[in-house]
Amino acid sequence: MGESKRKPKPRPRRCLRQLTFVVGVVLVVYCLLFVYNAPDANYGTTSWSPLRKTSTKLTPELLNNLSLGEDECKAAFPGLTKEIDDTVSKGPFTIKPSGDLGPLQGRIKDGQLYILHAQRRNDLSQDMLNARTASLHQLYRAILTSPSPLPDTIFTLNTGDAPFGTALQYSRAADPLIGSKDPNARSFLIPHFSFWSWPLPFVGSISSSSAQINALESSYLPNASHPNASWHNKISRAVWRGTAWYNSVHSPRLRQNLLQVTKEKPWADVQVLNWTISSSDTKQKGAVNAIPISEFCRYKYIIHTEGVAYSGRFSFTQMCKSVVITPPILWMMHTTHLVKPVYSGYLLGRDKRDKKGWEPAKRAMRGWALGYKKEEANMVFVEGDWSDLEETVEWLEKHPDVAEGIARRQREVVVGGGYHSPAAEACYWRAAIRGWASVMRTEGEWEELGVPFEAFSLSLDMGQ
Ligand SMILES: *[C@@H]1O[C@H](CO)[C@@H](O)[C@H](O)[C@H]1NC(C)=O
Ligand SMILES: *[C@@H]1O[C@H](CO)[C@@H](O)[C@H](O)[C@H]1NC(C)=O
Numbered sequence: 008m009g010e011s012k013r014k015p016k017p018r019p020r021r022c023l024r025q026l027t028f029v030v031g032v033v034l035v036v037y038c039l040l041f042v043y044n045a046p047d048a049n050y051g052t053t054s055w056s057p058l059r060k061t062s063t064k065l066t067p068e069l070l071n072n073l074s075l076g077e078d079e080c081k082a083a084f085p086g087l088t089k090e091i092d093d094t095v096s097k098g099p100f101t102i103k104p105s106g107d108l109g110p111l112q113g114r115i116k117d118g119q120l121y122i123l124h125a126q127r128r129n130d131l132s133q134d135m136l137n138a139r140t141a142s143l144h145q146l147y148r149a150i151l152t153s154p155s156p157l158p159d160t161i162f163t164l165n166t167g168d169a170p171f172g173t174a175l176q177y178s179r180a181a182d183p184l185i186g187s188k189d190p191n192a193r194s195f196l197i198p199h200f201s202f203w204s205w206p207l208p209f210v211g212s213i214s215s216s217s218a219q220i221n222a223l224e225s226s227y228l229p230n231a232s233h234p235n236a237s238w239h240n241k242i243s244r245a246v247w248r249g250t251a252w253y254n255s256v257h258s259p260r261l262r263q264n265l266l267q268v269t270k271e272k273p274w275a276d277v278q279v280l281n282w283t284i285s286s287s288d289t290k291q292k293g294a295v296n297a298i299p300i301s302e303f304c305r306y307k308y309i310i311h312t313e314g315v316a317y318s319g320r321f322s323f324t325q326m327c328k329s330v331v332i333t334p335p336i337l338w339m340m341h342t343t344h345l346v347k348p349v350y351s352g353y354l355l356g357r358d359k360r361d362k363k364g365w366e367p368a369k370r371a372m373r374g375w376a377l378g379y380k381k382e383e384a385n386m387v388f389v390e391g392d393w394s395d396l397e398e399t400v401e402w403l404e405k406h407p408d409v410a411e412g413i414a415r416r417q418r419e420v421v422v423g424g425g426y427h428s429p430a431a432e433a434c435y436w437r438a439a440i441r442g443w444a445s446v447m448r449t450e451g452e453w454e455e456l457g458v459p460f461e462a463f464s465l466s467l468d469m470g471q
């Protein structure tokens with residue numbers, strides 16, 4: 008019995024064990040490496056890259072040219088019409104006459120614009136009327152400057168804050184599950200009315216702000232007389248101005264939470280707008296603590312909040328060389344797809360540290376997939392309750408080159424790519440009309456022509 012115990016083990020078996028051990032070690036090392044790299048491997052799952060470079064030289068003449076042809080538009084602004092193309096790819100849909108209480112409907116025929124139904128002016132607030140007037144003029148301008156005829160069509164235009172039903176409108180839900188029940192619903196995104204004008208104190212139009220922002224940003228670029236000018240001289244604080252109560256049903260405490268986490272924090276310049284009007288002078292400026300929209304670009308970090316739906320300020324802050332920090336965006340506007348977000352959880356290394364693994368909220372994932380590497384990103388998405396805002400700003404302050412890169416890429420894509428230029432806006436409107444007309448079908452009885460826009464624009468109520 009004892010003898011058999013002392014019997015040497017057969018060699019092949021020992022070899023096998025050693026081999027198993029080595030293979031095991033290799034597997035463990037491989038897995039560790041793989042896990043370590045996993046977040047990077049998951050990045051960039053969105054299928055479209057907004058950084059595809061144009062071969063067209065984007066001169067000031069070209070960017071102000073409202074009459075670029077369809078092919079010239081495509082070559083100059085690659086990916087500009089992504090939202091339209093996606094909506095067209097959903098296939099045909101039908102519209103019915105909305106009547107005088109529904110959204111505005113109009114007809115384009117032989118290059119002329121007619122209004123078929125519209126809410127009466129008296130039924131609209133001044134803000135709603137301004138939005139509608141601006142958008143109709145934008146459409147009219149794009150028709151008049153078209154180098155080739157646009158197709159005849161009938162359209163529905165919703166200039167309200169929230170997307171609704173099937174229309175040309177300012178935003179759509181990023182989450183495809185929101186409002187997905189109606190198979191006939193289509194949002195054809197249009198440029199915000201601020202591309203025409205936004206008559207708010209300290210706002211104005213995209214093009215006037217764009218010029219102001221260009222001047223401001225160039226003051227942070229070194230030249231012979233100011234060799235030390237630099238992005239790093241921007242204000243190292245996160246800025247926000249707004250009203251506390253303006254929240255969405257999807258994130259009802261968004262603004263209150265923001266005020267809480269930034270209260271008395273040296274890294275934050277977050278203030279509720281104070282509309283106290285103490286003299287005729289402040290009346291001109293609106294809120295006493297407001298700052299002109301271009302002046303937001305003086306800050307390294309801009310906190311973005313959406314409201315009931317999209318926020319019109321977004322198109323402005325997209326032009327700054329600043330790091331926009333926001334919870335995952337819920338409402339897409341016509342160039343929101345240029346955003347390449349990096350999630351704060353990835354910046355802060357949560358996915359490696361936290362045993363349970365960190366991941367973005369499901370709703371964000373459906374709209375935005377997994378985000379981008381910090382070397383590719385042009386915006387930062389933080390937790391929806393702002394709980395990691397402070398850590399994120401601290402992290403960016405400790406990694407100023409990463410912060411500068413995120414800020415630089417935003418301005419490079421949006422402004423450098425000319426996506427908010429007058430030329431791109433006209434290109435976009437015409438593409439939206441062509442896209443809409445290609446899949447729109449009508450039902451019901453329609454008026455032959457309606458009121459010519461030229462008459463409608465002279466304060467004529469429908470039918471008067
Ligand atoms: C604008 O573009 C069109 C189409 O390329 C061209 O024919 C026209 O000359 C351009 N206008 C200006 C002012 O550059
Ligand atoms: C250099 O930059 C400063 C600060 O922005 C500006 O005032 C000045 O006009 C610039 N000088 C030249 C030669 O561009």
Ligand SMILES: *[C@@H]1O[C@H](CO)[C@@H](O)[C@H](O)[C@H]1NC(C)=O
Nearest residue numbers: 229230231232233234235236
């Ligand atoms: C720019 O920075 C350098 C190095 O910090 C310094 O020596 C120089 O005086 C600065 N120049 C100006 C014009 O401020």
Ligand SMILES: *[C@@H]1O[C@H](CO)[C@@H](O)[C@H](O)[C@H]1NC(C)=O
Nearest residue numbers: 280281282283284285295296
């Ligand atoms: C708002 O501004 C007015 C005038 O400057 C000031 O008297 C008032 O205290 C401010 N209110 C708040 C809540 O800061």
